[in-house]
Amino acid sequence: MKILITGGAGFIGSHLISLFVSKYQQHQIFNLDALTYAGNLENLKDVEGELNYSFILGDIIDQGFINALFKKHQFDAVIHLAAESHVDRSIKDPLAFARTNILGTLNLLNAAREFWNDDLKDKLFYHVSTDEVYGTLGETGLFTETTAYDPNSPYSASKASSDHFVRAYGETYGLPYVISNCSNNYGPNQFPEKLIPLFINNIINNKPLPVYGDGNYTRDWLYVIDHARAIDLVFHKGKTKDTYNIGGFNEWKNIDLVTLLCQQMDEKLARPKGSSEKLITYVKDRPGHDLRYAIDASKIKKELGWEPSVTFEEGLSKTIDWYLENTEWLEHVTSGAYQEYYKKQYL
Ligand code: NAD
Ligand code: TYD
Numbered sequence: 001m002k003i004l005i006t007g008g009a010g011f012i013g014s015h016l017i018s019l020f021v022s023k024y025q026q027h028q029i030f031n032l033d034a035l036t037y038a039g040n041l042e043n044l045k046d047v048e049g050e051l052n053y054s055f056i057l058g059d060i061i062d063q064g065f066i067n068a069l070f071k072k073h074q075f076d077a078v079i080h081l082a083a084e085s086h087v088d089r090s091i092k093d094p095l096a097f098a099r100t101n102i103l104g105t106l107n108l109l110n111a112a113r114e115f116w117n118d119d120l121k122d123k124l125f126y127h128v129s130t131d132e133v134y135g136t137l138g139e140t141g142l143f144t145e146t147t148a149y150d151p152n153s154p155y156s157a158s159k160a161s162s163d164h165f166v167r168a169y170g171e172t173y174g175l176p177y178v179i180s181n182c183s184n185n186y187g188p189n190q191f192p193e194k195l196i197p198l199f200i201n202n203i204i205n206n207k208p209l210p211v212y213g214d215g216n217y218t219r220d221w222l223y224v225i226d227h228a229r230a231i232d233l234v235f236h237k238g239k240t241k242d243t244y245n246i247g248g249f250n251e252w253k254n255i256d257l258v259t260l261l262c263q264q265m266d267e268k269l270a271r272p273k274g275s276s277e278k279l280i281t282y283v284k285d286r287p288g289h290d291l292r293y294a295i296d297a298s299k300i301k302k303e304l305g306w307e308p309s310v311t312f313e314e315g316l317s318k319t320i321d322w323y324l325e326n327t328e329w330l331e332h333v334t335s336g337a338y339q340e341y342y343k344k345q346y347l
Contacts, residue, residue, distance in 0.1 A: 001027045004075040006060060006108065007082030009033040011190040012128070014043035015228040016079065021047040023232070028052050030073060033082065034059040037337055042329055043189045060104030063111075070115040077124040079235060080108055086193050087132075087155045088345055091287060094154035101158035102165070109169045116175070125177040126235050127166040131220070131245065132156035133181060136290035143181075144296045145243045152288045170241050178238045180231065182246040183295045187224030187315065188322035192334060193341065195219075196316075199258060200323045201330055203265045203276045210346055213285035215255030218292040222248035223315035226308045233304045244304075247295025250312050255280075260313070264320055283346070 003020065007013040008031030020029050029052055033039045047053045058065050060082050083101050084090065090097045109125065116123045134143040135150030151160040169175040186194075192201040199209050230246045238244055252260075262276035300306045310318070323330060 001076045002030065002073055003027055004030045004032060004069075004073070004078045006032045006078070006080045007039070009035055009039035009041055009043060009055075010081065010085070011038070011043075011187075012185055012224055012227055013081040014040075014189050015187070015224050016081070016231055017044060017053070018047055019225075019228045019232060021050050021053045025052055028054070030054050030056055030075070032056045032058055032060070032069070036084075037341075038085065038191050040189075040191075040329075040333060042332065060107055061099055063107045066107045066111045067114065070111040074115070075112075076122065077126065077235070078108060078112060079126045079128065079231065080105065081128045083159070084155070086191075087153045088193070088286065089341075090153055090155035090158070092344070094158075097154050097158040098161075101155075102161045105162035106165055109165060109175065113169060113173050113175055120174060120176055123176055124235070124240065125166065125169075125175055126231070127163065127177060127179045128231065129163050129179055129181045130156065130159050131181050131183045131247065131293050131295050132290065133160040133163055134293075137292040137294055139292070142294050142296035143245060145181075145245050145299055152290055176240045178234055178240055178242055178244070180234050180238075180244045180246050180300075181295075182227055182230070183220035183222050183248055183293060185222055185224045185227050187319050188326070190224070192330065192338075193345075195254065195257075196261065196319065197323065199261055200265065200320055201334065203262065203279060204269070204324070204327075204330075206279065208281040209258060209262075209276075209279045210281055210283040211254060211258060212283060213289060215253065215258070215282065217254050217289060218251050218294065219254070219257075220247045220249075220251050220294045221257070221312060221315075222246065222250065222308060223310050223318075226310065229309070230300060230306050233306050234300070237304050239303075244300045245295045245297055246300055246306075247297040248308050248312070249297060250308070251292075251294050252312070261316065261320075264317055268320055268324060
C-alpha cells in the first residue's frame with residue numbers, strides 16, 4: 001500500500017509516521033507537510049533513513065500540486081492531519097484556518113475523488129479531527145459520535161466544516177472515508193504554544209504561567225502515542241463512512257492539571273516544593289472559551305478494543321522527561337518567530 005500522511009512533521013503526525021514506518025515495512029509511507037512554524041523535521045529523525053519512508057515538502061492549499069502528487073504516486077489511502085491547530089492563533093487569523101483546514105481538505109478530497117474514481121475498492125480517506133467540533137459541554141454529559149456539531153472558535157468551525165465536506169464526498173461521490181474526533185493530546189514533540197508544553201517551557205525558564213480566566217475550564221487529555229494507536233486501529237479496522245470518538249477517560253480542570261504539572265516539575269528540577277506554583281498568573285480569558293470537553297470513547301473501546309495505555313500521571317511524567325532531555329529541540333522551536341508570537345499573545 002502507498003499511504004499519504006499529511007502533516008506528518010507536526011506533533012501527532014510525527015508519532016503516527018514513526019508508528020506506521022516501523023510497524024508496516026511492507027507499506028510505503030509518504031509524509032506531505034508544508035513545514036509551517038508547527039512542522040519540524042527534527043520530530044522524524046528516527047525514520048528519515050528508512051526505505052519505506054519519503055518526505056514531500058508541499059502545501060495542501062495548492063490543488064495543482066496535490067493532483068500531480070496523486071498522479072505520480074498513485075496513493076491507496078490518505079490519513080489527513082495537516083492543519084492549523086491552535087485556537088488562539090485562529091482568533092487572530094481565522095482566514096489562515098479556512099485556507100488550510102477547509103480549502104486544503106477539499107483539495108485532497110478532490111484529488112482522491114479524481115484519481116480513485118474508477119476503483120474505490122480498498123481505498124480510504126481518513127480524516128483526523130477534533131472533539132472541539134461539538135462545541136462546549138456544561139458541568140455534566142459527554143460528547144458521543146451523534147452529538148450535534150456546534151463549534152465556537154474559528155479553529156473548531158474550520159475543522160467542523162472540513163468534517164462535513166469529508167462526509168459529503170462520501171454521500172455524494174461514494175468516497176470511502178472514516179473520521180475520528182479526538183480530545184486534547186499531550187506528549188513529546190508538541191509545539192510550546194499549547195497548554196502543557198508552554199507551561200513546561202515557562203517553568204524551566206522561571207516565566208509566569210498564564211492561566212486563562214479562573215482556570216476552571218475542563219479538558220479530556222490523551223497521551224499522543226495512544227492517539228496514534230487509535231488511528232492505526234481505525235485505519236485498519238474501522239467501518240467506512242463512520243466516525244469514532246477518541247478520548248482519554250481523563251478530565252482535568254486546567255488549574256488542577258497545572259498544579260500537578262508544577263509539583264512534578266519541582267521534583268524533577270529539584271526545586272523547593274511550591275516554587276513552580278508561584279509562577280501561576282491569572283490572565284484575561286480567551287474569547288469564546290469552551291467550558292468543558294469530555295469524550296465518550298465507548299464505541300472505539302467496544303468495537304475496536306482500544307483503550308489508553310498510560311495513566312495521566314505516567315504520561316505527564318514521560319512528557320516532562322522528554323522536554324527536559326530535549327532542550328535543544330525546545331531552543332530551536334522557541335527562537336525567532338516564536339518570540340514574536342509570544343509577545344503578541346501574552347505581553
Ligand atoms: P500541529 O500544528 O502540531 O501540526 C500540523 C502540521 O501540519 C505541521 O507539521 C504543519 O507544518 C502542517 N501543515 C499546516 N498547514 C499545512 C498546509 N497548508 N499544507 C501542508 N501541511 C501543513 O498539529 P497537531 O496537534 O499534530 O494536530 C494534527 C491534527 O490532529 C490536526 O488536524 C488537528 O486538528 C487534529 N487534532 C489535534 C489535537 C491536539 O490536541 N493537538 C486533538 C484532536 C485532533
Ligand atoms: P490548548 O492547549 O490551547 O488546547 P484547546 O484550547 O484546544 O483545548 O488549551 C487547553 C486549555 O488551557 C484551554 O482551556 C485553554 C487553557 N490555556 C490557558 O489557560 N493558558 C494558556 O496559555 C493556554 C495556551 C491555554
